[in-house]
Amino acid sequence: MPKPATSSGPALRRNQxxxxxxxxxxxxxxxxxxxxxxxxxWNALIAVPPPVGFSHPPAPTCSYDPVEGVPVAPESxxxxxxxxxxxxxxxxxxxxKLQNARREAKQNGxxxxxxxSPPTQLSPxxxxxxxxxxxxxxxxxxxxxxxxxQPYLFSSSPxxxxxxxxxxxxxxxxxxxxxxxxxxxxxxxxxxTGGSSHAPIRRPPTSSRSLPADxxxxxxxxKDWDPNxxxxxxxxxxxxxxxxxxPCSSRILHRSSFVSSLSLPTTHPDFPPLILLHxxxxxxxxxxxxxxxxxxxxxxxxxxxxxxxxxxxALRANATDLxxxxxxxxxxxxxxxxxxxxxxxxxxRPFLEPTPSNTQMExxxxxxxxxVMFDRYVSLGAWKPSVTEADLMAIELPICTVDFECESLxxxxxxxxxxxxxxxSHPIGYTDxxxxxxxxxxxxxxVTEYNLTVDSRSSRRSGDPRDTTVFRALDRLVAVDFLQSLxxxxxxxxxxxxxxxxxxxxxxxxxxxxxxxxxxxxxxHIDYSNPGCPSAVRCIQAARSIxxxxxxxxxxxxxxxxxxxxxxxxxxxxxxxxxxLCKRHITTGDRGGEATVWGEIETLKLxxxxxxxxSPIGLRQEKLLQETIDDVIQKPVLPANFGLDIPMYTYPLQxxxxxxxxxxxxxxxxxxxxxxxx
Numbered sequence: 001m002p003k004p005a006t007s008s009g010p011a012l013r014r015n016q017x018x019x020x021x022x023x024x025x026x027x028x029x030x031x032x033x034x035x036x037x038x039x040x041x042w043n044a045l046i047a048v049p050p051p052v053g054f055s056h057p058p059a060p061t062c063s064y065d066p067v068e069g070v071p072v073a074p075e076s077x078x079x080x081x082x083x084x085x086x087x088x089x090x091x092x093x094x095x096x097k098l099q100n101a102r103r104e105a106k107q108n109g110x111x112x113x114x115x116x117s118p119p120t121q122l123s124p125x126x127x128x129x130x131x132x133x134x135x136x137x138x139x140x141x142x143x144x145x146x147x148x149x150q151p152y153l154f155s156s157s158p159x160x161x162x163x164x165x166x167x168x169x170x171x172x173x174x175x176x177x178x179x180x181x182x183x184x185x186x187x188x189x190x191x192x193t194g195g196s197s198h199a200p201i202r203r204p205p206t207s208s209r210s211l212p213a214d215x216x217x218x219x220x221x222x223k224d225w226d227p228n229x230x231x232x233x234x235x236x237x238x239x240x241x242x243x244x245x246x247p248c249s250s251r252i253l254h255r256s257s258f259v260s261s262l263s264l265p266t267t268h269p270d271f272p273p274l275i276l277l278h279x280x281x282x283x284x285x286x287x288x289x290x291x292x293x294x295x296x297x298x299x300x301x302x303x304x305x306x307x308x309x310x311x312x313x314a315l316r317a318n319a320t321d322l323x324x325x326x327x328x329x330x331x332x333x334x335x336x337x338x339x340x341x342x343x344x345x346x347x348x349r350p351f352l353e354p355t356p357s358n359t360q361m362e363x364x365x366x367x368x369x370x371x372v373m374f375d376r377y378v379s380l381g382a383w384k385p386s387v388t389e390a391d392l393m394a395i396e397l398p399i400c401t402v403d404f405e406c407e408s409l410x411x412x413x414x415x416x417x418x419x420x421x422x423x424x425s426h427p428i429g430y431t432d433x434x435x436x437x438x439x440x441x442x443x444x445x446x447v448t449e450y451n452l453t454v455d456s457r458s459s460r461r462s463g464d465p466r467d468t469t470v471f472r473a474l475d476r477l478v479a480v481d482f483l484q485s486l487x488x489x490x491x492x493x494x495x496x497x498x499x500x501x502x503x504x505x506x507x508x509x510x511x512x513x514x515x516x517x518x519x520x521x522x523x524x525h526i527d528y529s530n531p532g533c534p535s536a537v538r539c540i541q542a543a544r545s546i547x548x549x550x551x552x553x554x555x556x557x558x559x560x561x562x563x564x565x566x567x568x569x570x571x572x573x574x575x576x577x578x579x580x581l582c583k584r585h586i587t588t589g590d591r592g593g594e595a596t597v598w599g600e601i602e603t604l605k606l607x608x609x610x611x612x613x614x615s616p617i618g619l620r621q622e623k624l625l626q627e628t629i630d631d632v633i634q635k636p637v638l639p640a641n642f643g644l645d646i647p648m649y650t651y652p653l654q655x656x657x658x659x660x661x662x663x664x665x666x667x668x669x670x671x672x673x674x675x676x677x678x
Contacts, residue, residue: 038062376445433507543574
């Protein structure tokens with residue numbers, strides 16, 4: 001008679017086995033840190049090479065139920081939200097112990113303010129050091145910016161209890177503890193020698209995205225430092241990230257003057273205004289790495305809400321100035337990259353008056369033209385630009401960036417928008433990539449104005465609008481003449497350097513915009529059922545030129561996520577043209593052409609998704625493209641389905657009013673449509 005099977009060990013109590021074995025109803029020996037069953041399954045898994053694009057887990061997945069009285073290691077928790085809650089609970093417990101220790105020391109007659117603070121022990125999950133790169137454009141190295149949220153959570157340098165200079169930040173708001181600003185520390189005891197504050201040591205600007213070498217959560221701050229801002233050295237680091245990586249609004253500030261002003265005491269008249277610092281913290285947050293992406297989003301939302309509140313208070317009080325205007329532009333570009341649109345009614349005319357300072361006057365010019373370009377970007381296919389061509393003559397074009405940064409004494413740029421040769425003339429000494437981008441953006445705006453002024457559908461009854469002189473002149477200017485007129489140094493979208501080591505984001509967008517404008521101009525006239533349709537030929541050529549420029553950029557070491565966010569809209573316009581072309585190949589049975597076009601579409605989709613890793617507008621455009629693919633490809637193959645209008649809107653019309661509260665904003669609300677009026 002066979003003997004009954006006996007277990008190799010004592011029977012386990014209820015829920016003592018690991019969660020994975022209980023879920024799969026497998027035998028478990030409850031070994032720590034990993035049971036034998038999970039180890040064997042993991043060994044069998046890693047013995048087989050993973051599929052392309054996937055990777056095996058670095059260790060067996062084996063977790064146990066928490067035991068009462070025994071702390072749970074955060075690394076053993078699978079759920080990211082639960083892991084964050086455990087870490088926050090540990091931090092709160094450590095802070096409570098630290099406060100109790102200080103309270104006991106003070107009761108025993110010791111001065112807790114003079115004694116050094118014991119180091120706060122953080123869990124490995126929160127104290128993990130981040131990596132930096134030696135070049136922001138090197139793809140072969142880790143390109144993720146490296147600033148963790150710890151400085152905003154655990155900095156314990158003292159802060160003054162004086163009211164904030166901002167009219168919109170109340171005392172109760174500053175007293176409220178928030179994980180996105182430096183918390184107020186206990187007031188230190190007065191010493192006999194008096195308190196003298198010293199400015200923190202500043203390091204020269206570096207190209208690395210890692211934390212500065214002198215970073216410390218206990219960095220000493222000015223006693224008047226605003227508690228809603230991160231520590232001074234973190235603000236300095238965020239400002240450096242802003243100037244190094246932001247392709248939009250960083251052009252409107254004089255870098256050396258701004259960085260040097262951060263080293264001044266907060267009471268100095270040249271210290272940057274709070275509204276500008278909050279806007280820069282918000283904009284540069286996407287270039288700073290965070291272990292928890294939700295922390296990064298909340299940090300950006302916090303400073304966006306602060307900037308918006310200060311801006312609205314300044315507008316109500318009619319106390320706007322140039323820094324307020326600059327902060328509004330920074331906030332608008334940040335919102336655009338987030339896939340939103342910010343509605344700020346702003347009168348820019350008072351800031352265009354001449355000033356004695358050449359640098360400040362150039363900042364005004366650049367802020368004005370940055371607003372004009374933003375107005376052209378968000379008005380694509382939906383409405384006429386708010387700033388008309390007549391208003392564009394109010395101020396000169398900016399001078400070259402190198403002259404602006406070096407504060408060279410040069411005469412203002414003499415180029416005028418109303419000049420017939422404005423788009424084709426590029427005088428030496430007054431032309432660089434930023435000025436070329438301004439011209440390309442204005443050219444794109446001319447196409448938008450033409451499309452909204454001329455009703456192409458109704459005009460078809462009386463004749464083809466493509467036969468008019470206005471259309472032909474605009475088509476040739478956009479599709480041919482503008483790019484051919486560029487100086488030799490700017491004829492390549494990669495700029496100087498054959499390997500792309502000196503790729504200029506402004507110049508790259510300036511080369512892509514004319515092709516996107518061509519697609520926008522011919523969109524209403526495309527007939528894909530006719531292979532000889534001139535509009536279809538022109539759009540297909542423009543779409544493939546956009547793809548060619550992307551391939552050229554992708555062959556370099558340049559980080560594509562540092563491009564202007566409007567480039568995703570250009571990729572989208574090219575992709576929807578290719579979707580219609582793919583529809584024609586499917587209808588005619590051209591399998592080779594269909595496969596080629598699908599590869600081009602997938603290339604642009606991957607480009608949008610990659611850009612979406614740092615700017616949600618990329619994900620939004622990819623989602624809109626997928627909806628277009630589903631709508632066009634899945635329709636029955638009928639002649640009437642050719643020539644479907646390509647959705648040209650950057651944002652769906654029903655989403656033009658979006659509250660920040662819908663996106664988890666801690667305070668305030670903001671709607672998105674475009675911007676400044678005169």
